[in-house]
Amino acid sequence: MSARPQVSVVSTSGELSSTQLPLPAVFSAPVRPDIVHSVFVRVNKNKRQAYAVAENAGHQTSAESWGTGRAVARIPRVGGGGTHRSGQAAFGNMCRGGRMFAPTKTWRKWHVKVNHNEKRYATASAIAASAVTSLVLARGHRVEQVKELPLVVANEFESVQKTREAVAVLKAIGAHKDVIKVIKSKKLRAGKGKLRGRRFTQRRGPLVVYSQDNGLVKALRNVPGVETSDVKHLGLLQLAPGAHLGRFIVWTQGAFESLDSVYGSDSTKSIKTAYTLPANIISNTDVTRLINSAEVQAAVRPAGESTQKRTHVLKKNPLKNKQVLLRLNPYAKAYSAEKLGSTKVTKSTARPSKGQFSEVLKN
Amino acid sequence: MATTLKPETLVKKSKADQKTAEERAAAKVARKAANQEKRKVIFDRAAAYQKEYTDAERSIIQAKRDAKAAGSYYVDAQEKLAFVVRIKGIMKIPPKPRKVLQLLRLTQINAGVFVRLTKATAELIKLAEPYIAYGYPSLSTIRHLIYKRGYGKINKQRIPLVDNAIIEASLGKFNILSVEDLIHEIYTVGPNFKQVNNFLWPFKLSNPNGGFRTRKFEHFIQGGDTGNREEFINALVKQMN
Numbered sequence: 001m002s003a004r005p006q007v008s009v010v011s012t013s014g015e016l017s018s019t020q021l022p023l024p025a026v027f028s029a030p031v032r033p034d035i036v037h038s039v040f041v042r043v044n045k046n047k048r049q050a051y052a053v054a055e056n057a058g059h060q061t062s063a064e065s066w067g068t069g070r071a072v073a074r075i076p077r078v079g080g081g082g083t084h085r086s087g088q089a090a091f092g093n094m095c096r097g098g099r100m101f102a103p104t105k106t107w108r109k110w111h112v113k114v115n116h117n118e119k120r121y122a123t124a125s126a127i128a129a130s131a132v133t134s135l136v137l138a139r140g141h142r143v144e145q146v147k148e149l150p151l152v153v154a155n156e157f158e159s160v161q162k163t164r165e166a167v168a169v170l171k172a173i174g175a176h177k178d179v180i181k182v183i184k185s186k187k188l189r190a191g192k193g194k195l196r197g198r199r200f201t202q203r204r205g206p207l208v209v210y211s212q213d214n215g216l217v218k219a220l221r222n223v224p225g226v227e228t229s230d231v232k233h234l235g236l237l238q239l240a241p242g243a244h245l246g247r248f249i250v251w252t253q254g255a256f257e258s259l260d261s262v263y264g265s266d267s268t269k270s271i272k273t274a275y276t277l278p279a280n281i282i283s284n285t286d287v288t289r290l291i292n293s294a295e296v297q298a299a300v301r302p303a304g305e306s307t308q309k310r311t312h313v314l315k316k317n318p319l320k321n322k323q324v325l326l327r328l329n330p331y332a333k334a335y336s337a338e339k340l341g342s343t344k345v346t347k348s349t350a351r352p353s354k355g356q357f358s359e360v361l362k363n
Numbered sequence: 364m365a366t367t368l369k370p371e372t373l374v375k376k377s378k379a380d381q382k383t384a385e386e387r388a389a390a391k392v393a394r395k396a397a398n399q400e401k402r403k404v405i406f407d408r409a410a411a412y413q414k415e416y417t418d419a420e421r422s423i424i425q426a427k428r429d430a431k432a433a434g435s436y437y438v439d440a441q442e443k444l445a446f447v448v449r450i451k452g453i454m455k456i457p458p459k460p461r462k463v464l465q466l467l468r469l470t471q472i473n474a475g476v477f478v479r480l481t482k483a484t485a486e487l488i489k490l491a492e493p494y495i496a497y498g499y500p501s502l503s504t505i506r507h508l509i510y511k512r513g514y515g516k517i518n519k520q521r522i523p524l525v526d527n528a529i530i531e532a533s534l535g536k537f538n539i540l541s542v543e544d545l546i547h548e549i550y551t552v553g554p555n556f557k558q559v560n561n562f563l564w565p566f567k568l569s570n571p572n573g574g575f576r577t578r579k580f581e582h583f584i585q586g587g588d589t590g591n592r593e594e595f596i597n598a599l600v601k602q603m604n
Contacts, residue, residue, distance in 0.1 A: 292372050302383040315523040318510040328510070328527060328542045330402050331409030340413060345421070 008148055009253050012156045014172030016147060021256055025265030027131045027150070029124040030280045033245055036129075036236070039122035040243035042112040043236055050106040058099025063090035119236065121278050124263060126239035126247070135246030140203065142177040143248055150249065151175070152256045159214040166219035170226070175206045175250055182225025204241050209234065211254035231255040231262055401540060405527065409543040416502060416550075441480070442499045443552040446508075446596055448475040448568065448603070450579055450588055451494035463491040468565045473603065475508070475566040479552055493580065496588050498596025502550050507604055509546055514564040521564045533562055571602035 004022040011017045063076040075089040093101035129135045131150045136143050143149065153173055160166045170176045185203040188194060205225025210216050217228045227238055231254075239247050251259075264270030264277055290296060318325040325332050335341065423439075430437035449469035456464070467487065468476050477500070478484050488497060500508075513524040517533055524530060527541040537555040539545055548559045581587025583595070592599070 292375070294375070297375065297379060302379075312523070312525050315525060319507060324525075325510075328524075329409060330406045331413070331543065334406070334410070335413065 007150060007152055007256070009152045009154055010147060010173050011154045012160075012169045012172065014174070017154065019253075021152065021253070023131075023150075024256070024259035024263065025277055026124050026127045026259055026263040028280070029121075029128040029263075029277050031129045031132070031135075031245065032121070032125045033243075035118065036122045036125050036240050036245060037243040039114055039119055040236055040240060042114045043119065046111045048110045050108070050110055052104045052106045052108075053100060055103065057103065058091065058097065061090045117275070120272065120275060122236050123234055123239055124277055126236055126245055127234065127249075127259075127263075129245035130239065130247055130249045132246065136248050137246075139244050139246040139248075140181075141206070141246070141248035142181050143174075145174040145177060146248075147174065150251055150256070152251045152253055155253045157208075158210050158212055158216050158252050158254065160219045161215040163219050163222055166216070167223060170206070170223070170250075173250070175248070178205045178248055179223060179225055181205070186224070204247070206248045206250050207238055208250045208252075209255045210252045211258050216252075231258050401527075401531075405541040405543065408541070408547075412543060412547045415547075443480055444500065444549070445478045445480050445484075445488070445497050446475060446500040446504065446600065447478050447488065447495050447497040448473065448596075448599070449494060450496050450575075456494065460491050460494060463487050464494060467491065469495065471565070471567065473568045473570060475568050475600070475603075477505075477549055477560050477563070479556055479560070492582075492590050494589065496583065496590065496592060496596065496599060498592045498599075499594060500600065501594075501597050502546075504597045504600050505546055505550050508566055508600065509542060509549070509563070511604055512566045512568065513542070513545075515562050516564050534559060568600070568603040571599060573602050 004025075006020040007023055008016045009019045009021060061078050063078045065074050065076045066072060068074065073089070075095060076091045078085050078088050078090050080086045088097070089095040090098055092098045133143065133149050136149060151173065153169070157166075157169055160169065167176065167179075170179060182203045182205040186200050187202070189198055189201045193199075203225060204227070205223075206227075208216065208220060208226060208228045209231055210228065211231050213228075213230070220226045220228055229235065229238055239249075241247065260268045261271055263272070264275060270276065284290060316324045318328050423437075427437045447467060447469065449464060449472055452472045453470075464470065467478065468474070469491075478488065478497075488495070509524070514521045515524055515529060515533060516522075517529065522529060524542060524545075530542060530545060531540045534540075534545070534555075537548075537558055539548060539555070539559060545559060545563075547553070548556060549563075553559075575588050576586060578586065579588045582590045583592040584590070588599075
C-alpha cells in the first residue's frame with residue numbers, strides 16, 4: 001500500500017516523458033457501481049425545471065349539472081346558449097375541454113437530497129473506475145491507442161489558447177479517436193425532444209481535468225464531445241455519464257498531483273472537511289491467487305465432482321431382477337441353489353396310535 | 364539435461380491431487396473389506412432366519428398333532444401383526460375415523476401399513492373398520508411388499524430401499540443391517556418393531572387386479588371388502604401389489 005504504482009506523464013507532443021508520478025489514493029477507492037447508480041439517479045434530477053398545467057385550465061366555465069330527469073348524464077354542463085359549447089360537459093377529466101386528472105403542480109419535489117458522504121463516495125468510485133481500461137472500453141471510449149491509463153498530460157496543455165493547437169495535442173496523445181467517435185455519432189434524436197430544442201444527440205468524448213485554466217477551457221469549448229472540469233469540483237454526472245462507470249479522463253499533471261490533496265491519501269489530509277476515502281472490504285483483489293495460496297490449500301478439503309454421481313435413477317424390482325435381489329439379499333443365491341423354497345416335508349412313518357396306549361393304561 | 368519448467372501452481376496442484384488420489388484408493392480398499400464382512404454377516408443372518416421360520420412353522424404343526432394325539436387341544440396364539448389397507452377415499456369421512464386413519468398413516472386410498480395388534484390398536488382399527496380392509500399377512504406377503512414397494516422415511520423423504528446401506532444408515536443402531544433383518548423384525552414383531560415400522564413409508568398399492576367385490580363398502584363377511592378378512596388379506600395384497 002505504501003509503494004504506489006507509478007504513472008508516466010505524456011508530453012503535449014505525445015512522447016512519454018521521464019517524469020513519473022505516484023498513483024493517487026483515490027484510484028484504489030472501492031469501485032461500487034451500485035452506489036454510483038443510486039447517487040447518479042438522484043443527482044441527475046437536480047437540474048430539472050418545473051412543469052405544470054395552468055392552474056385554471058379546464059375551470060374557465062360556469063358549468064352546472066342539470067341533475068336527474070333530463071335523460072342525460074349528470075356531469076356538469078356549460079350553461080347559456082347560442083353556441084356549440086352550451087350544454088357540453090365540462091370540468092371532468094373525461095370531458096372534452098375539461099381539467100385533467102390531478103393537474104400537475106409546480107411544487108412537486110423536483111430535487112433530491114443526497115447524503116454528502118454518499119455523493120463523495122460515488123465520485124471517488126467513479127474516478128477509481130476511470131483508471132480501469134476494461135471499464136473505459138466497456139463504456140465505449142476508443143482508448144486502444146492511448147499509451148497508459150490514467151492518461152496524464154504535461155502542464156503546457158493548460159495554457160493552450162487556440163482550438164487548433166488543443167486538437168493537435170489530443171491527436172498526439174491518442175485521445176482524438178474518441179473525438180472522432182463523437183463527431184460520427186451525431187444523429188437526430190428519436191422522439192419529441194426533436195421539437196423541444198434537443199434536436200441532435202451524440203456520444204460523450206474525453207473529459208479533460210485541469211488544475212489551472214490558462215485558456216484550455218476556451219480552446220476545447222468548440223471541440224465536439226470534449227468536456228473540461230476543474231479538479232476541485234469533479235461531478236458524478238461527468239465522471240459516470242448514464243451511471244456507467246469508466247469515463248475517459250485526460251488529466252493534466254497539475255490536476256493529477258493535486259488529486260491527493262483533494263481526496264486525501266495515507267500521507268495527506270483531504271481539503272474536503274471531515275473526509276477520508278472509503279475503505280475497501282477486500283484489500284487483495286487477486287482472489288484466484290488467494291485461493292491457490294499455500295495457506296488456503298493446506299486447510300481446504302479435496303474438491304468434489306463438478307456434477308454429482310447419479311447413483312440411483314430407477315428403482316428395479318428385486319422380485320424380477322436377479323442382480324438387484326442379490327445386492328439386497330446375498331443369501332438368495334444359496335436359497336435358490338438348495339431349492340429351499342420347494343423342500344418337501346419328510347413324512348414321518350410313525351402312525352398315530354389308535355388308542356392302543358390308553359387301552360393298556362385302562363387295563 | 365534441460366528440464367521443462369512447470370508453473371509452481373501446477374506443481375503444487377499435482378502434488379495435492381496425488382495425495383488425495385492415494386487417500387481415496389486406501390479408503391476404497393478399507394470400504395471394500397468392510398462391505399465384504401457385512402455381506403457375510405447378512406448372509407449368515409438370512410440363513411438363520413430361514414431356519415427360524417421353518418422351525419416355527421413345523422413346531423406349531425407338531426404341537427397341534429401332539430395335542431390331537433393326547434386328546435387335548437392346541438389354541439393358536441392370538442395374531443400379533445396385521446396389515447391394514449385403506450379402501451375408502453378421502454371424501455365424507457366423519458372426524459373420529461378420519462383422525463384414526465391419520466394416526467395409522469393411511470392418508471391415501473389403497474395405502475397399506477403394518478400394525479402391531481394390541482388392545483389399543485385393535486380399538487383403533489375397530490373405529491376405522493368401515494374404511495379399511497385388514498388381515499394377518501404371511502411371510503410371503505411381507506417379503507413381496509417390502510421388496511417391490513418398500514420405501515424408507517429418511518430425513519422426511521421417501522427413499523426407495525435400493526441398497527442395504529440405506530437401511531443400515533437409519534436402523535443400524537437397532538442392529539438391523541439388511542432387508543432380510545427388516546422383514547424378520549416385521550414378521551416376528553420384534554423389540555424394535557415400532558421403529559422399523561415407522562421407518563417404512565406407507566405402502567402405496569395399486570387397485571386390485573381382478574377388482575374388488577361388487578359392493579366394496581359392506582363387511583367382508585357380508586360380501587363386501589371392509590373389515591377383518593384374516594388370511595384372505597394375502598390374496599388381496601397379491602392382487603394389489
